[in-house]
Amino acid sequence: MIKVSIYQFVKxxxxxxxxEKTEDGLMTLxxxxxxSLFxxxxxxxxxxxxxxxxxxxxAIEGYLISVGKRxxxxxxxxxxxxxDFTPKRTIPDEYLSDGRVRKSKEFLRQVSNEEMLIGLWATVKYETEGERFLRLVYSQP
Structure with missing residues (x-):
């Protein structure tokens, strides 16, 4: 397995x-x-x-606010x-006879509780703010 530098990995x-699809987006590179914040x-x-x-x-958000690119x-x-902090597949809800609900998520690897928290937090942030921000990025001329 070839070891890639962290900089190449992030890029x-x-x-x-x-x-790379927009001028604003290219700013990240x-x-x-x-x-370096990424x-x-x-x-x-x-x-x-x-x-x-x-x-x-x-820190990323503070910098982006300072340059007007939040x-x-x-x-x-x-x-x-x-x-890999987020599930790769979610099995549909299963409603149990006692009123409980089972929701199963499958990950590609063993994930710690803290990694699941990071993934869940990122999912919530992306769904509540990120999608709207992405529309702004792609609406720029």
Whole structure:
């Protein structure tokens, strides 16, 4: 297995999320400060530490606000949302006879509770804010 540098890994992952499709999106790769903040996010994610992931995400948001590009937070949320911290498949709800509901999720690997928390938080953030931000990114001329 070929070991890829963290910088190449982050770049490749951002490219899978379509950052190269708009001028705003390209900023995630071309702005050295912003790219380094995404590398910090990856480092926090690799530690599987929820507090560090939130801190890294807040740092990205603060920088984006300072440069007037908050809509690029969509890529930060996507970065975590589409990771191995989130289920790859959810089995439909099963309603049990005693009124309880069973919902099963399948992950690609063993995931700790803290990793599941990161994935759930990222999913909620992406669904509540990220999708709207992404529409803004792609509506830019």
């Amino acid at each position: 490749d992952k951002l490219l899978t999320h379509g950052v 071309n702005d050295q400060k912003l790219f 590398v910090d996010l990856e480092r926090a994610a690799r530690k599987s530490n929820f507090d560090e992931v939130q801190t890294a995400t807040i 809509q690029l937070m969509a890529f930060a949320y996507m970065y975590l949302r589409f990771s």
